[in-house]
Amino acid sequence: MARITLVEDDLEIRRLVADALAAEGHDVETAATAMNGLELAIRNDPALVIMDLGLPDLDGNELLRMIRAVSSVPVMVITARGADDVVVRTLDAGADDYLIKPFSVAQLLARVRAVLRRGGLAEGTDRIVVGGLVIDISAREAALEGTSLDLSPKEFDLLRALAERQGEVVTKRDLLAEVWREPYGGSERTVDVHLSWLRKKLGETASDPRYLKTIHGVGVKLVSPD
Amino acid sequence: MARITLVEDDLEIRRLVADALAAEGHDVETAATAMNGLELAIRNDPALVIMDLGLPDLDGNELLRMIRAVSSVPVMVITARGADDVVVRTLDAGADDYLIKPFSVAQLLARVRAVLRRGGLAEGTDRIVVGGLVIDISAREAALEGTSLDLSPKEFDLLRALAERQGEVVTKRDLLAEVWREPYGGSERTVDVHLSWLRKKLGETASDPRYLKTIHGVGVKLVSPD
DNA sequence: ACGGATCGTCAAGGTTCCCTCAAGGGGTAT
């Protein structure tokens, strides 16, 4: 059903939760440390991250903040710490749900379903329309004024990333993180080149853009032409 | 901030929650019965519904299903029933979160923030309006009387910095610190030049300002014209 | 009213950033 990243250092709980999620049909990747969890959360593009707060190498809140810095993936926290101010601080740091150990597996699964359901509703659009541009997410196809565009994989991902935030200016660094999955390294020239190719296929030039407007010194945004 | 419908028959709890939400800046509509709650949830198009399960006229799960039949509004359940199968059943009926009484108001508010945050991510349009001037932060666009202004990066940042404190006089040194990121060095003449360009694009002159008023010897402020 | 300080505008210079072309390497299918 969905790819889920589980970050939990306790072996017994990790097994318990992972097995339960797998039994629901989810694809579960586990990590025992914050750093491994962060790597999974970035690289695997999961639909949900479930994490413990008490990790051996890093405070859970640090991990949460690092995930939030590069992704808006839903995060569910499961932990033994039940103090009210910890709950509030964690939720305000960007967590979507907070479950206190010991918890029932049935309730955990129900909360996972609730979070996934809401996440799916928000981006339930399988098709994004920007002016005369139609982007079919599941088919990985894009069409301009009815005629299909022949886009390479990266070109499509780039266009989709921009379309998902149409009208907003997106920095190249964000695009490197989102499309290329390289939040730190990576050359911004690469983004430039792909943008150039996209523009060519969209039948526009950088000096006379219709859809892809670059904001000097900031980034680029996808807009619907006048 | 957001319109919230609260369905709760216990007067004391209703007051407590409604006051806390109002203190956060929300617009709260309350109902004591399921039927009244349903009516509010449909008619007022709230951003969130908070409901008790133990209502006098109808089982909470019935109400939840009726809301779900016509709306995808987020629903948070607060109730004294903590049995695990009830929690699971309620979440699977479409609830987004489940909080067991007695609960801390701080945690309730944090969970409300979490639910609203996720729901609002899709359409995060933050804009500042000053008279006939509309500044769209995420699109990095400014429009005067409906026609878009073509601003350079620094011009936009400068306008935004002033708009964020509209009506207040801001010193050039503060602007150098905020826009130019140079709290110590930097020439104030630079600010002057950019202000001049801004004024030109805003269609006004320094001697007859409409939006950008300079206070001699102090700084400049962005005001809405009479 | 006068002088010093502050502000407004212009033009030029230099810097930064962006776009595009072309070459090279990795992967995959034929």
Added chain:
DNA sequence: ATACCCCTTGAGGGAACCTTGACGATCCGT
């Protein structure tokens, strides 16, 4: 193995932008 597609990287030219200095105008305190 070869051919093809795709991605990455570097370099050059060009465009956009920012800064700076100068000069005139305006403002304020004396």
